Every structure is written in C-alpha cells, then in structure tokens.
Amino acid sequence: MSRITEHYQRARKSLAGGVSASTRVNRALGHPMYFSRAAGCQVWDFDGRDYYDLCCSHGATLLGHGDERITRAVHEAIAAGAACSYENETHAELAELLCDSIPAFERVRFTGSGTEATMHTIRLARAFTGRTKLLKIEGHFHGYHDQVMFAIGSPPSPLTAESAPGTWPASSGMPAELVEQLVVVPFNRTDLLAEALAKYGDELAAVICEPVFYNAGCILPSREFIRVMREETRRRGVLLIFDEVQSAFRMGPGGAQAHLGITPDLCTVGKAVGGTYPLSVFGGRADIMARLQPEGDCQHSGTYNGHPVVVAAALAALKAYLEPGFYEHVFAIADRLYTGINDVFDRYELPGRAIGLGARFGIYFGIDDQPQDFRDTLQHSRTLMLQFIRAAIEHGVYLHDYGGGACHHGFCAAMTTADVDQTLDRLAAAVQSMQPTGQRTLAAH
The missing domain is CATH 3.40.640.10 (Type I PLP-dependent aspartate aminotransferase-like (Major domain))
Structure with a gap:
C-alpha cells in the first residue's frame, strides 16, 4: 500500500469523504492526491514521486508554486x-x-x-x-x-x-x-x-x-x-x-x-x-x-x-x-504545450484534441469538431479521458478529473520550454501505454 492510499484511509475516519472539498477526489484515481512539496511547475507526492503540474491548484497557481x-x-x-x-x-x-x-x-x-x-x-x-x-x-x-x-x-x-x-x-x-x-x-x-x-x-x-x-x-x-x-x-x-x-x-x-x-x-x-x-x-x-x-x-x-x-x-x-514579457512567455509556452499534446495524440492515433487560450485549456476525446457549447462537450468520451488522466499521472504528469464532463487544465508561468518538452515526453509515454501491446512499437514510429 502506498502512503497516499494509506493516508486516504486515515482521513476518511475524520474528514467526511476523506477530503476538505468534494472535487478533490480525482475520479480517474478514485481518491485524492496527496502532495508533500511543490516548487515551480512541479509537485511531489507522499511517495516521493514528482509530477509536472497541469492542474495548478485548479487555476489558482499562475506564477508557480512557492514563487x-x-x-x-x-x-x-x-x-x-x-x-x-x-x-x-x-x-x-x-x-x-x-x-x-x-x-x-x-x-x-x-x-x-x-x-x-x-x-x-x-x-x-x-x-x-x-x-x-x-x-x-x-x-x-x-x-x-x-x-x-x-x-x-x-x-x-x-x-x-x-x-x-x-x-x-x-x-x-x-x-x-x-x-x-x-x-x-x-x-x-x-x-x-x-x-x-x-x-x-x-x-x-x-x-x-x-x-x-x-x-x-x-x-x-x-x-x-x-x-x-x-x-x-x-x-x-x-x-x-x-x-x-x-x-x-x-x-x-x-x-x-x-x-x-x-x-x-x-x-x-x-x-x-x-x-x-x-x-x-x-x-x-x-x-x-x-x-x-x-x-x-x-x-x-x-x-x-x-x-x-x-x-x-x-x-x-x-x-x-504586469511585468514586461510575462504574457509573451505565457503564450509561447501555451503554443508549445498545446501543439505538442496534439502532436502526441496524432502520433499515436488517439482521438483527442487540446484547445486552450493563454494559460488554461481543455482536452476533448472523440469529438471531431471544436465544441461550441456545453452540449457539445457531453459528447466527448469520458472513458478515454479517465484512461488518459490515469496514464498521465502514472507517467508523472498531474491532471485532475472533477467527476463531470470535460475538464479544465492549465500550466503556470514557472514552466520553461525544457519543462514543456519533459512534460510532452511523459505524456507520449502515457499515451503509448494506453495502446494494445502489439500496437505500441508500431505507433511510436
């Protein structure tokens, strides 16, 4: 048993549902994540594993952890x-x-x-x-x-x-x-x-x-x-x-x-x-x-x-x-990250699409056209989304699922181009792991 699941069992004995807020349970995992440390664009869980953070405190962390x-x-x-x-x-x-x-x-x-x-x-x-x-x-x-x-x-x-x-x-x-x-x-x-x-x-x-x-x-x-x-x-x-x-x-x-x-x-x-x-x-x-x-x-x-x-x-x-260059950096990271995620999906033929503006974005699975309203987002594949989020976490990229339809994700300004590239490498490994064993090597090429 990991320290994360062990602590969740402890928390459930005193906190209602084991959490301080309902949506902190990541539905892709079936339990909340517990982080002991955070710095810049990364977080570390109770077991010492590091993650690139694409939740960013549900949007509250724009500059980066511990700025x-x-x-x-x-x-x-x-x-x-x-x-x-x-x-x-x-x-x-x-x-x-x-x-x-x-x-x-x-x-x-x-x-x-x-x-x-x-x-x-x-x-x-x-x-x-x-x-x-x-x-x-x-x-x-x-x-x-x-x-x-x-x-x-x-x-x-x-x-x-x-x-x-x-x-x-x-x-x-x-x-x-x-x-x-x-x-x-x-x-x-x-x-x-x-x-x-x-x-x-x-x-x-x-x-x-x-x-x-x-x-x-x-x-x-x-x-x-x-x-x-x-x-x-x-x-x-x-x-x-x-x-x-x-x-x-x-x-x-x-x-x-x-x-x-x-x-x-x-x-x-x-x-x-x-x-x-x-x-x-x-x-x-x-x-x-x-x-x-x-x-x-x-x-x-x-x-x-x-x-x-x-x-x-x-x-x-x-x-x-308001510092000079702040938003130029945000948009440069956004372009590199969103383009890179979509390239990963295309490379492994996973029917997903990242769509974002500035430092916040969504990922939709199984929708051919760009969604225009709430009803369009209900057509996306929640099954694929949960599989993707779970695989991403297993490979060191933290994304959060809120238990409803499509989710929002984001990055912080502490992220560098090198961090983006590392994140994309981990996401590529995550998507590859979702494929049937016989297709993984073929898809990678």
Missing part, C-alpha cells in the same frame, strides 16, 4: 502582525491596481472564494435594478451557492440540440422554487439569447456568464453572441456580469473582457488574483457599487474579507503579471 515574490510579500505581512478585520494601505493599493487593469472595475470589494464573489454580485444586481430573475448560460459554473447551482455538471438525461435548456439541480438540498428565478440559455445560441431577453427583459436583474467557458475545457463565445448579449442587456436595463473567477489574468492583465473587447457592468475575479492565496474580488461601475453599505443599502461584509496576508500576496501577484 519568491509571493513568499516575500506574505512573510512581510506576517512580520507586521497581520492584523485581521482592519483596513490598511495595501487594500487601496491593490484596489487601484485592479481598477487600472480590469476594464469593468471602477470600484471593487474583496471577499474570499469565487462562490462568495458571485453571490454578492448577484445580490447587488438585484438591489440596483429592483428585479429578481437571473439569466445564466447552460453549463456555466458560478460557484456553490444555491441560486447558481442549476444546469451544471452531468444532466440527469441526455441533452440534444433540440432539447429545451436544462434547469437540473447540481446537488440535493436545493429548494426547487429557486428555479423560478432562473432563465437558462445554451452558450453561443444567439437566437435563444435574444428571445429570452425579449421575453424576460423586464424581470431580469442580470445576465451572468463565463466570458470564456473554461469550466468545460475552453470554449470562446462567438462574436455575434457576446455582442448581442452586451447590446441587448444595455438596451433593456439588465446588468451584464462576467464571471472571471477562472478567466482573469489567463491571457492578459485585463482578463477575458479585454481580450474580447466587451466591458460588462459587473464582474468577478478569483483564483489567480490571490497568487495562490484565498482572495476573490467583485466590482464594476461606480454607480452600481455605491449601492453597497455603508454608502447604500446592500450588505457585503465578512471578518476575513481582504485579510492582510492575502492582499499582500495578491498585490505581489498582480505586479508580476
């Missing part, structure tokens, strides 16, 4: 006493940098998780508009509060192009009545989006979406879809919320909204913003944000909001993202 700039900032904040629940000068400094970087941000607030950020943003949109309904996109993920945990994950029955938009709950314990406050539209269906906005526009407080659909791998909005979304929400007095918890800083300091050239009314950022520390941010137009107490009547507070250690880490991270 010296983050570590130094954190140590300085701790040495200063890390006084919690008070304001200090780093709060305003980080807020100013965020407002200078993210187009939508005129004012911001700090919170903990991405779940909190979307929850507060939706409440604020309802307070500002006086309306209650929310339009969300089928399959888009916005955290774990009840209002948004519909139409995500595996549907209870197959979805086809002709199926009505789904509103299935992603968990037990959710009041069915919450569905009455939701309008769901498939991604990139401009006709259905326009129809829903025309029908429910007077009742909608907001439209919320992932501007780049990373939680199903990596799917971009069509130019028409995102244009109509922006124009029609503005025309009807519906607030547009971009959930950039996953997409912020992946392809540039301005996030997906700068990349797409569309500025929402409100947006959330998370994961990479904290430099691996637990920070999320929501913000937007100054007149909307003025509805928050103490200026307005909409509540947002919390003891650990803007913890000084976390804010110090985030400030160091943002400064690093």
Whole structure:
C-alpha cells in the first residue's frame, strides 16, 4: 500500500469523504492526491514521486508554486502582525491596481472564494435594478451557492440540440422554487439569447456568464453572441456580469473582457488574483457599487474579507503579471504545450484534441469538431479521458478529473520550454501505454 492510499484511509475516519472539498477526489484515481512539496511547475507526492503540474491548484497557481515574490510579500505581512478585520494601505493599493487593469472595475470589494464573489454580485444586481430573475448560460459554473447551482455538471438525461435548456439541480438540498428565478440559455445560441431577453427583459436583474467557458475545457463565445448579449442587456436595463473567477489574468492583465473587447457592468475575479492565496474580488461601475453599505443599502461584509496576508500576496501577484514579457512567455509556452499534446495524440492515433487560450485549456476525446457549447462537450468520451488522466499521472504528469464532463487544465508561468518538452515526453509515454501491446512499437514510429 502506498502512503497516499494509506493516508486516504486515515482521513476518511475524520474528514467526511476523506477530503476538505468534494472535487478533490480525482475520479480517474478514485481518491485524492496527496502532495508533500511543490516548487515551480512541479509537485511531489507522499511517495516521493514528482509530477509536472497541469492542474495548478485548479487555476489558482499562475506564477508557480512557492514563487519568491509571493513568499516575500506574505512573510512581510506576517512580520507586521497581520492584523485581521482592519483596513490598511495595501487594500487601496491593490484596489487601484485592479481598477487600472480590469476594464469593468471602477470600484471593487474583496471577499474570499469565487462562490462568495458571485453571490454578492448577484445580490447587488438585484438591489440596483429592483428585479429578481437571473439569466445564466447552460453549463456555466458560478460557484456553490444555491441560486447558481442549476444546469451544471452531468444532466440527469441526455441533452440534444433540440432539447429545451436544462434547469437540473447540481446537488440535493436545493429548494426547487429557486428555479423560478432562473432563465437558462445554451452558450453561443444567439437566437435563444435574444428571445429570452425579449421575453424576460423586464424581470431580469442580470445576465451572468463565463466570458470564456473554461469550466468545460475552453470554449470562446462567438462574436455575434457576446455582442448581442452586451447590446441587448444595455438596451433593456439588465446588468451584464462576467464571471472571471477562472478567466482573469489567463491571457492578459485585463482578463477575458479585454481580450474580447466587451466591458460588462459587473464582474468577478478569483483564483489567480490571490497568487495562490484565498482572495476573490467583485466590482464594476461606480454607480452600481455605491449601492453597497455603508454608502447604500446592500450588505457585503465578512471578518476575513481582504485579510492582510492575502492582499499582500495578491498585490505581489498582480505586479508580476504586469511585468514586461510575462504574457509573451505565457503564450509561447501555451503554443508549445498545446501543439505538442496534439502532436502526441496524432502520433499515436488517439482521438483527442487540446484547445486552450493563454494559460488554461481543455482536452476533448472523440469529438471531431471544436465544441461550441456545453452540449457539445457531453459528447466527448469520458472513458478515454479517465484512461488518459490515469496514464498521465502514472507517467508523472498531474491532471485532475472533477467527476463531470470535460475538464479544465492549465500550466503556470514557472514552466520553461525544457519543462514543456519533459512534460510532452511523459505524456507520449502515457499515451503509448494506453495502446494494445502489439500496437505500441508500431505507433511510436
């Protein structure tokens, strides 16, 4: 028995399910992974094996594990006493940098998780508009509060192009009545989006979406879809919320909204913003944000909001993202890695395709065309995906499976071209191991 499985058995006696978060169980393995050390773009498990990390803390680690700039900032904040629940000068400094970087941000607030950020943003949109309904996109993920945990994950029955938009709950314990406050539209269906906005526009407080659909791998909005979304929400007095918890800083300091050239009314950022520390941010137009107490009547507070250690880490991270050449390096690594993965698939005739933008990507198996929406991703081969992830881990590349459809993966900026080449060699060995014994030597040539 390895130390990993041994520790999992121990953890299950005190932690519910043996984990601190449900999705930490890697479904390709049947248990969570336990890492004792991390540095740069690599992690080491309890048995001393090293892995190139293509999970990167589910997107939170963009600079790399143990980045010296983050570590130094954190140590300085701790040495200063890390006084919690008070304001200090780093709060305003980080807020100013965020407002200078993210187009939508005129004012911001700090919170903990991405779940909190979307929850507060939706409440604020309802307070500002006086309306209650929310339009969300089928399959888009916005955290774990009840209002948004519909139409995500595996549907209870197959979805086809002709199926009505789904509103299935992603968990037990959710009041069915919450569905009455939701309008769901498939991604990139401009006709259905326009129809829903025309029908429910007077009742909608907001439209919320992932501007780049990373939680199903990596799917971009069509130019028409995102244009109509922006124009029609503005025309009807519906607030547009971009959930950039996953997409912020992946392809540039301005996030997906700068990349797409569309500025929402409100947006959330998370994961990479904290430099691996637990920070999320929501913000937007100054007149909307003025509805928050103490200026307005909409509540947002919390003891650990803007913890000084976390804010110090985030400030160091943002400064690093703004350094000259940072994104040129990210895109160079992305091109080498994604092209290399696809070359491996082609060489061994494995029907997979890596599709990414910046530092985050998806891998789809058994889909001929590039997916355009959540329903397309449900057609990919989960069996092949699990086999691939399991083989990759066995050969020293860590990928995570979340238990649903297509998964998102990523790399960190600490990865070098030499690291990419080593990763690709390991992935080639992994894919070769998936082949029947008699075909391995032939496929390698």
